[in-house]
Amino acid sequence: MSLLHLAIFSPFLMAMLVPFFYKGLRSIHTGWFVLVLPILLFTYFLGFLPITRNNQAVEKSFDWIPSLGISFTAYVDGLGLLFALLITGIGALVVLYSIFYLSKEKESLHNFYVYLLLFMGAMLGVVLSDNLITLYMFWELTSISSFLLIAYWYDRERSRYGALKSMLLTVFGGLSMLGGILLLSLMGDTFSVRELISQAGELNEHPLFLFAMILVLLGAFTKSAQFPFYIWLPDAMEAPTPVSAYLHSATMVKAGIYLVARLSPIFAFSGYWFWIVGAVGIFTLFWGSLNAVKQTDLKGILAFSTVSQLGLIMSLLGVGAAALHFDALDDNIYTAATIAAVFHLINHATFKGSLFMVVGVVDHETGTRDIRKLGGLLGFMPVTFTIAVIGAFSMAGLPPFNGFLSKEMFFTGMIQLLELNIFNLQTWGLLFPILAWVGSVFTFIYSMMIVFKTFSGKYQPEKLDKKPHEAPVGMLISPMILAALVVVFGLFPNLLSYSLIQPAAAAIIPSLVGPGEKLSVHISHWHGFSTELLMTIGVVALGALMYVTLSKWIKLYTVFPGKVSLNNLYDTSLYAAERGAYSMTKSYMNGFIRTYLVYIFVFFIGILGFTMWTENAFTFNQNNLAPIGVYEIVLVVIITAGIITILMAKSRLTSIIALGAVGYTVSLFFVIFRAPDLALTQLVIETVSVALFLLCFFHLPQLSRHEERMGFKLGNVLVSLGVGAMVTLMAISAHSNKMFDSISSYYVANTYEKAAGKNMVNVILVDFRGFDTLFEISVLAIAGLGIFGMIKLRLSKKGEEADEN
Amino acid sequence: MKTNDVILQTTSKVVFFMIVLFAIHLFFAGHYNPGGGFVGGLMTSGAIVLLLLAFDIKTVVKGFPIDYIILVGIGLLFAVGTAAGSLLFNIPFFTHAFGDVTLPVLGKTSLHTAMLFDTGVYLVVIGVTMTIIQTIGESE
Amino acid sequence: MEILMSLVIGALLASAVYLMLSKSLLRIIIGTGLLSHGAHLLIITMGGLKRGAAPLLGEEAAAYVDPLPQALILTAIVISFGVTAFFLVLAYRAYQELGTDNMDEMRGNEAND
Structure with a gap:
């Protein structure tokens, strides 16, 4: 356990405190307390920058389940740190934003912040774990917290639908990923990512390699909403907007990207990886942007746009794998794709985060997100409009914003593919730049839709629930910070290049970076009239034309x-x-408990009988039997008489007394069998039980013999005789063949030496097997509470009346 | 169910203390001879049940104004606390300690932390049994 | 003795199962009571009967009977007491609320699925 682990767990600890803040300090918005944590964590993680910028890493480990080789190894390298900063940085902004977005009077804030902190901790765990099992655990935890957050307004049908959908799809992916992880560990005999990376060469030869890769990719694709699993993301937009901004655009959906990036060193040399990741990514980019245009809900547009942008990053990661095949080159230009992926990852978080918050502001101030109702808000919300323009233009890839730079780099990466002669790229490679370009045209169109359909055009006050006005300052701070970052990164991209981008990219393609070396990352605005610039100009020209004529061709959808x-x-x-x-x-x-009991008993008879028969397990050995005395015979006779009386009894009193008789006989048996403790306990218990039965006596029904048909009875008799016979046979054979020595000699030998007691039974109970006793009294306490509850808390109509009397 | 059986009431008052004393004896004897928390607890509650039978519930509740549910909680705390106490001394959960102590009047006595654990068991058993019987009795 | 006990245990369990399969609530509860008696006897019989003195070191005997099954049974006795009490109250509350002790009439119906 180290400070680093504490940092990862701190959101969980904070989540435990949230209910107290919420209950105890109602007058202060709970968000203010929560806000402290991500800010602290962000500054803490900033402290790692000097280490990672030299491609060094910090590792802290403690054992979790050492016998299975599972440890919780926190590992901070460039890639992990980039994500940790995103999670805590955007997290702080989102919490700040949510303080103004969610009203402290109307919303159950404690739920919201507990879920949000749960997510933050889980996500930090995902990106900072080196052990795949730990990673998987946190991974599923992000799915669960996302489920809870989507269903935050659980009284809405659509929220529940969206939550369930996201849960089913991401958990399906997660389980596949677990399969992939297990295959990987089987091949490499370790769960550690870095150890697996060091054996990447051998793993590539392994026959299971492809299966492991596909399974892991299923996890990544479902999480990152890639085609065809993207369908959960648009429905996840039912979540409160801060959640959409945080989970469903900036962080959680990027967990899949993270996984692909993290495992690239293991898989990326394979041609399958290149084609699967690259092709799925580029098609998702195209498909997402194509579908975004037909949406009418602002958040719907943003959801599909997120799908499409995630596809873009994914395709860059896939294509970046090509660089591995050219490591002979000194200045490897094919690393451009990987660098672009990292850069776009940061940019997407900034511009998409700000856009989501803008949409939240519009929703909050006008009461709708439907672009058919919105329009002409420019005059009412100038600040929001400015932020929207910055975010949307950056997304569309216009200069001077950061989206322009990474979009250019994206085109560079795609065009370079045309010059490659591996993986059949000569034939199919042309599809990459074409799809990328078409996708970008649609990206341009929907970016324009977000801005101009909302803020310009005709103002339609009759369709709005509220009179629109500018949002409170607090709500605008977070999007303004993000928009400012969009501009700053756009103008001075090299602020990032060696501090964040290079270490992260180096972690994705480590084999190309020798010790002490660095990838060359230099992002410039002007490359001359290159193909990329021409492509961008084409995008803008065609996009503008199509946006203007949108109403003409939108029906094609x-x-x-x-x-x-x-x-x-x-x-x-x-x-x-x-x-x-x-x-x-x-x-x-069929609803009858009796039937289920019959299933259980028949199964019991069947499985025992079958085993005894096939294994030849039944033996009958008369040696070593204890002698039978007169007392025993008497007791056996009494107990048999008791049983028969119970079976034949017509009245409840008779059967209760007969049960008591059987119980007392059992305690006499204990006396004979030299078990004084048992005899005492059984005696007292029996007394108390009979008292209990008699207390309940007046409440209990008559011992009615309900109509029981002959067939019904016969079946019961058969089943019960079967069970009795099986148990007898089992008891006899268990007595007849002792397979191994009794373990009890240990207790006999050590009762005095180790526990200083003389009553072995009592010493076993309180000392050697104290856990049993602890749980036993817990069970007893639970039973007591249950009875107390059943009688005291009567929730039914009848019960209420009874209480009044 | 108001009963007024003078003979039963008089004897049960005497017998009650005898049973309780015997129960406490059983409880303390547990480590060396038959007995222990379970039997002790059950026997004690048996004694209270006897009073319940002789008198009515209200009288008994007045005589023992104990919230048995809380008794259950205290007992569980005792048990868990004894088990967790060993963690303070950096030895595994549930490690018991024992030693001989010379007390002024009683002379040489051996003390066990196991006894504390058994006290927890004793309290839980009394608490649960009495909760059950009392709630059922009161619901009439 | 062990053989005889095995037969007794078999009889106890058979009648317990028979009672549990019947329709009346009270008979089911009595059945569970018998079932636990049977199980306790089964455990102690499996440990071997009368192989030495009672498991108290004060006896200073050469051999003791197996203490472990006894400890297990002691736990089981108390738990079965708790469970029986719970069943009893459950039964009488169910009887009060539903007005029947017939298991067939207590069947969960389609509407509650």
């Missing part, structure tokens, strides 16, 4: 039949699965 969408596939298959499971369950679960 209706040509796609709605029925064949992926959403439809998801809904139908979910419905079919539910129906199928229901009818299957219904075929054997």
Whole structure:
């Protein structure tokens, strides 16, 4: 345990305090308390910059389950630190924003901040773990916290639908990833990412390599909303806007990107990796931007735009793998793609974060996010408009914002593919730049839609619920900071190049960076009239033209039949699965507890009988039997008589007394079998039990013999005789073959030496097996509380009346 | 269920103390002879049940104004506390200690932390048994 | 003796199962009571019967009976007491609320699925 671990766990600790802040200090918005933590963490992680900028890393480890080789190794290198800074930095801004977005009177803030902190901790865990099992655990925790946050307004049908969808898809991916992780550990005999990387060469030869890769990628693609798993992200927009800005654009959806980047050194040499990651990414970019244009909800546009931008980063990571095949070159230009991926990752967090917050402001101040109702807000919200312009123009790839730079680098990466002669790129490679360019045109269009459909055009006050006005200053601080970053990174990109981008990129393609070396990262605004610039000019020209004529061709979207969408596939298959499971369950679960008992008993008879028969387990050995005395015979007779009386009893009193008789006989058996403690306890228990039965006597029903058909009875008799016979056979054979020596001699030998007691039974109870006793009294306490609750807390109608009497 | 059985009431008053004393004896004897927290606790609650039978619930509750649910909690705390106490001395959870102490009147006595744990068991057993019986009794 | 006990245990369990399969609530509770008696006897019989003195070092005997099953049973006795009490109250509350002690009538219906 170190300070680093504490930093990762601190959000969880903070989450425990949140309810107290919420209950104790109602007058202060809980967010202010929470805000302190991400700011502290951000400054703490900034302290790692001097270390990572030299491509060094910090590692702190403690054992978690050492017998399985699972430890919690916190590992901070360039890539992990970049994400940690994003998580805590954007986290601080989002918390600040949420203070003004969520009203402290109306919302259950304690839930919100607990979930948010849970997410923050989980996400830090994902990006700072070196051990894959720990990573997986935190990974699933992010899915769960995302589920909780999407369903934050759980009384809304759409929220619950979206939450469930995201949960099902991401957890499906997570489980596949676990499979991939296990395969990897099987191949490399370790869970540590760095140890796996060091054996990357051998792993590539392994027959299971491809399966592991596909499984891990399934996890990454579902999390990062890649085609065809992106469908959960638009529905996740039901979450409060701060959540969308934080989880569903800046951080959580980038966990998939992180995973791909982190495991690149293991997989990237393979051609499959290049094609799968690259192709899925580029197609997602195209598909996402294509679909964004037809949305009418501002958040819907942003959701599809996020899908598309994630595709962009993903494709860059895939394409960047090509660099590995040219490590002979001194100044390897093919690293450009990887560098662009890292750079765009940062840029996307800034401009998309600010845009989400802008949309939140618009929603908050006008009551709608529908672009058909919005328009002409420029006069009311000039500051918001400015921020929106900066964010959207950056997203569209216009100078001088940071999006322009990374978009140019993206084009560079794609064009370079045309010059490669590996992986059949000569034939299919042309698709990459084409799809990239078409996707960018649509990106331009929807970016313009966000700004101009909202802020210019005709003002339609009759369609708005509220009278629009500028948002409070506090709500604008966070988007302003992000917009300022967009401009600053756009004008001075080299602030980032050696502090953040180079260390992160170096962690993705470590084999190209020798010890003490650095990748050359220099981002410049002007390359001359290169192909990239021409492509950008083309994007702007065609995009502007298409935006102006939008109303003419938007109807083309209706040509796609709605029925064949992926959403439809998801809904139908979910419905079919539910129906199928229901009818299957219904075929054997008929609602009678008795039937289930019969299943259990028949299974018991079957499995025991089968084993005894096939294994030849039944033996009958008359040696070593204890002698039978007169007392025993008498007791056996009494107990048998008791059983028969219970079975035949017509009245409840008789059966209760007969049960008591059986109990007392059992305690006499304990006397004979030299178990004084048991005899005493059984005796007292029996007394108390009988008292208890009699106390309940007046409340209990008559011992009614409900109509029982002959067949019903016969079946019961058969089952019960079967169980009795099986137990007897089992008892006899267990007595007849002692497979190993008793472990009790240990207790006999050590009772006095180790526990200074003389009553072995008592010493075992309180000392050697104290845990048993501890849990036992807990069970007892729970039973007591249960009874107390059942009687004292009557929730039904009848009960209320009874209480009044 | 108001009963007024004078003979039962008079004897049970005497017998109650005998049973409780015996129960306490059983409880303390536990480490060396048959007995211990379970039997002790059950026997004590048996004694209280006897009073319940002789008198009615209200009288007994007046005589023992104990919230048995809280008794359960105290007992569990005792048990967990004894077990966790060993952590303070940097030895594994649930390690017991014992030693001989010479007390002024009683002479040489051996003390066990196991006894504390057993006290927890004793309290939980009394608490639960009495909670059950009392709540059922009161619900009439 | 062990053989005889095995038969007794078998009888206890058989009747316990029979009672648990019946429709009346009270019979089910009595069945669970018998079941735990059977289980306790089973455990102690498995440890071997009458192989020495009671497990108290004060006896200073050459051999003691197996203390471990006894410790297990002691735990089981107390738990089964708690569970039986819980069942009893559950049964009588269910009877009060539902007005029936017939398990068939207590069946969960479609509307509650």
